[in-house]
Amino acid sequence: MIEKKNSDMSLVLVTKYSSKTLEICLDSFFRNSELNHEFIVIADNPSWQVLKILQERKLNYQLVNTDHFFRNCNIGAEKATRRYVGFINDDIVFGPSWDKPIQQFIETHQNALISSNLLDPNKGYFFGYKCDKNFSLFNILEFEEFARKASDRKDFDCFFWMPLLIPTTIFKKHNGFTTFSSQGHGHEINFEDIIKNKEHLHVATVMSSTIFHFGATWNTDNLDSKYYRSKISFFKCFVCGKEEEGLFNDVDSGIPEIDKLRNGEPWICFSCRK
Numbered sequence: 001m002i003e004k005k006n007s008d009m010s011l012v013l014v015t016k017y018s019s020k021t022l023e024i025c026l027d028s029f030f031r032n033s034e035l036n037h038e039f040i041v042i043a044d045n046p047s048w049q050v051l052k053i054l055q056e057r058k059l060n061y062q063l064v065n066t067d068h069f070f071r072n073c074n075i076g077a078e079k080a081t082r083r084y085v086g087f088i089n090d091d092i093v094f095g096p097s098w099d100k101p102i103q104q105f106i107e108t109h110q111n112a113l114i115s116s117n118l119l120d121p122n123k124g125y126f127f128g129y130k131c132d133k134n135f136s137l138f139n140i141l142e143f144e145e146f147a148r149k150a151s152d153r154k155d156f157d158c159f160f161w162m163p164l165l166i167p168t169t170i171f172k173k174h175n176g177f178t179t180f181s182s183q184g185h186g187h188e189i190n191f192e193d194i195i196k197n198k199e200h201l202h203v204a205t206v207m208s209s210t211i212f213h214f215g216a217t218w219n220t221d222n223l224d225s226k227y228y229r230s231k232i233s234f235f236k237c238f239v240c241g242k243e244e245e246g247l248f249n250d251v252d253s254g255i256p257e258i259d260k261l262r263n264g265e266p267w268i269c270f271s272c273r274k
Helices: 019-032 048-056 069-077 099-108 140-150 168-173 189-199 256-262
Strands: 006-015 036-044 062-064 084-088 092-094 113-119 203-213 234-236 243-245
Touching (some): 006 099, 019 048, 019 092, 019 140, 036 069, 062 069, 069 084, 069 168, 113 140, 113 189, 140 203, 189 256
Parallel strands (some): 006 084, 036 062, 113 203
């Protein structure tokens, strides 16, 4: 067996209650990755089905109990050691050789915000899936054939989506994803705007790299959860590292404290301010 070359990517997978898509995700990741990635799994108070999959596959994972997707991303990023750190949901499918063109982009370009071409039902891509959580209908062979044909594309787009690859030093420099917002999974717009404005990075969607996103499948194990759109806000002090929860009742309103964070200013707890 030929040993895979190490990539420049640390990938953080956050999983919770969606064992059915997690299994598809992991199968495609290990089958269709040409490179060896640093793979970091954060399991947030997971269902027993999710734990069973992780343990049967002998995957290392960190157990947390936060009910906050982007906070979990930050926890995973603390372990990242490679040039880029990327974030993925457990309801995506990796196309064949998805990582090769991204690695080539990393090696030949300056820092950027990088993602694959994300296909999903909202864009008219189904591959047999009917958005009814019956994943057996998804035609993996049809999807993979589509991805192979797209591997010759040389063009780029500018939409930042999974695997949400960000230069690791820049991600940590700006304290990671903001965790004061109540927005749901996926696109952390506050942080993207901070990086664009502070670091002047452009977004590169590598169109020869293909990923499929089922979408709206966060709870296939049918457990009660507030996780889908967390209303909990977290504030981690840049000075002492203390983490405080829910300091403001409405984290999405025009509160001056929040506006400062949206502009990239670090949170400093009230004790440290004194």
